[in-house]
Amino acid sequence: MQILIAEDDKSIANSLKKNFEGEGFHVTIVDNGQKALDIVEKLEFNIIILDWRMPVLNGIDTCKELKLRGIETPIILLTALSEISNKVEALNLGADDYITKPFSFEEVLARIKAVHRRYETSLNELFFENITLHLITHELETPKEKVKLPEKEFELLKYFIENKGSIITKDKLYKDVWNLQFTTTTNVVEATVKNLRKKLEELTSQKFIKTIYGEGYLFISD
Amino acid sequence: MQILIAEDDKSIANSLKKNFEGEGFHVTIVDNGQKALDIVEKLEFNIIILDWRMPVLNGIDTCKELKLRGIETPIILLTALSEISNKVEALNLGADDYITKPFSFEEVLARIKAVHRRYETSLNELFFENITLHLITHELETPKEKVKLPEKEFELLKYFIENKGSIITKDKLYKDVWNLQFTTTTNVVEATVKNLRKKLEELTSQKFIKTIYGEGYLFISD
DNA sequence: AAGAAATATGAAAAATTTTTCATTATTGTT
DNA sequence: AACAATAATGAAAAATTTTTCATATTTCTT
Numbered sequence: 001m002q003i004l005i006a007e008d009d010k011s012i013a014n015s016l017k018k019n020f021e022g023e024g025f026h027v028t029i030v031d032n033g034q035k036a037l038d039i040v041e042k043l044e045f046n047i048i049i050l051d052w053r054m055p056v057l058n059g060i061d062t063c064k065e066l067k068l069r070g071i072e073t074p075i076i077l078l079t080a081l082s083e084i085s086n087k088v089e090a091l092n093l094g095a096d097d098y099i100t101k102p103f104s105f106e107e108v109l110a111r112i113k114a115v116h117r118r119y120e121t122s123l124n125e126l127f128f129e130n131i132t133l134h135l136i137t138h139e140l141e142t143p144k145e146k147v148k149l150p151e152k153e154f155e156l157l158k159y160f161i162e163n164k165g166s167i168i169t170k171d172k173l174y175k176d177v178w179n180l181q182f183t184t185t186t187n188v189v190e191a192t193v194k195n196l197r198k199k200l201e202e203l204t205s206q207k208f209i210k211t212i213y214g215e216g217y218l219f220i221s222d
Numbered sequence: 223m224q225i226l227i228a229e230d231d232k233s234i235a236n237s238l239k240k241n242f243e244g245e246g247f248h249v250t251i252v253d254n255g256q257k258a259l260d261i262v263e264k265l266e267f268n269i270i271i272l273d274w275r276m277p278v279l280n281g282i283d284t285c286k287e288l289k290l291r292g293i294e295t296p297i298i299l300l301t302a303l304s305e306i307s308n309k310v311e312a313l314n315l316g317a318d319d320y321i322t323k324p325f326s327f328e329e330v331l332a333r334i335k336a337v338h339r340r341y342e343t344s345l346n347e348l349f350f351e352n353i354t355l356h357l358i359t360h361e362l363e364t365p366k367e368k369v370k371l372p373e374k375e376f377e378l379l380k381y382f383i384e385n386k387g388s389i390i391t392k393d394k395l396y397k398d399v400w401n402l403q404f405t406t407t408t409n410v411v412e413a414t415v416k417n418l419r420k421k422l423e424e425l426t427s428q429k430f431i432k433t434i435y436g437e438g439y440l441f442i443s444d
Numbered sequence: 445a446a447g448a449a450a451t452a453t454g455a456a457a458a459a460t461t462t463t464t465c466a467t468t469a470t471t472g473t474t
Numbered sequence: 475a476a477c478a479a480t481a482a483t484g485a486a487a488a489a490t491t492t493t494t495c496a497t498a499t500t501t502c503t504t
Contacts, residue, residue, distance in 0.1 A: 187495090
């Protein structure tokens with residue numbers, strides 16, 4: 001997760017950065033709104049955190065300008081308690097949330113995760129590494145190409161991404177994807193896994209679907 | 223749009239009601255949280271507005287209880303300015319927005335529309351009359367049954383609902399749904415319309431797809 | 445290393461969906 | 475009412491997807 005923080009108070013900025021990095025996030029700090037606008041043109045972020053008061057260009061105007069430019073990255077505003085009557089303004093400007101100082105890191109983290117989750121689901125896309133699964137059109141988008149997946153392959157891949165990183169047993173797939181009791185008389189799962197594997201590898205040159213012998217499948221980075 | 227207002231201050235409640243009805247919404251008023259819980263069990267609402275302070279059961283606890291019961295209807299809390307430090311609590315309780323008194327009706331209306339729109343798109347469903355089209359699973363839900371639509375029928379119905387009430391020419395369908403130049407050498411559109419019509423009529427006993435001779439199709443109430 | 449269990453695979457079969465085609469029905473115009 | 479244009483329909487053909495089956499490969503255990 002790439003986070004941009006625009007905050008002129010160095011102690012706050014560094015404290016946030018240290019904490020976020022402890023969470024495995026990547027943080028970029030700028031000290032005014034204009035610099036935030038500049039860097040957003042060049043790099044992609046998943047979340048933008050703007051301080052309300054900043055030199056050169058404050059958080060409100062930065063937020064307004066970002067939205068004007070069509071940037072859809074979720075924005076969180078940091079405000080002092082005294083400025084709180086402006087909350088309506090904040091949300092009207094297009095900010096997705098705001099946090100009043102002083103705040104605990106736990107609060108910031110919770111808000112960020114909530115906003116990001118909300119954003120992801122609003123997009124109707126599932127992300128994994130360099131692939132995107134479009135939930136409405138059932139298209140699989142890769143660096144190489146965008147293809148429409150047949151029904152079963154779509155459902156299987158969706159299930160894999162939703163359960164990435166943990167072992168998925170075959171009977172779970174029979175139950176959840178095929179709505180079948182687990183029977184030994186069929187091997188549709190293996191057959192469909194084969195086809196999905198082939199398609200994924202052709203498109204990404206990566207092997208996302210591992211098999212754990214005797215246990216099930218594991219969807220994970222190559 | 224069905225709105226439930228739980229507010230013990232009669233002047234506020236009635237003023238809201240009058241204004242909402244001017245907008246064509248249908249409003250139900252109750253004067254405490256317990257009554258709100260009771261009526262929500264019996265009737266369906268699109269938005270619930272809860273006053274923060276109320277006798278018997280206040281807005282916070284009502285909100286908490288509604289969420290506990292799995293009610294997903296968006297909730298907006300009304301709070302006095304002095305209670306504003308609890309905003310974090312409000313959002314954590316699962317309220318979708320909150321408005322501080324005193325408020326203008328315009329603000330309330332804007333918030334309601336925003337919350338409702340957010341809700342509808344977050345559901346990933348398209349509604350028309352008594353049918354629901356599930357955008358992720360491609361299922362058509364009717365009072366009688368829920369069936370999975372084949373790809374083309376799904377895309378066609380989605381297009382119809384998105385363009386309900388206005389004439390849809392055949393070349394628009396060829397272009398937007400089939401990605402084809404309009405050619406006279408095929409009649410896939412007619413064939414698919416036929417099948418969708420049959421399915422819709424079997425399931426709802428209604429005829430949603432009218433044909434406007436020489437112009438196109440019109441998706442509209444029977 | 446050999447055998448057994450589990451998984452993978454290519455190709456065929458079955459099922460479903462999409463499109464075409466020939467014909468019938470409907471609508472608007474004269 | 476008759477004609478021409480447009481739309482609807484049933485059935486067949488074509489294309490695609492899903493499942494099955496027989497066989498090959500891999501993995502684990504001894």
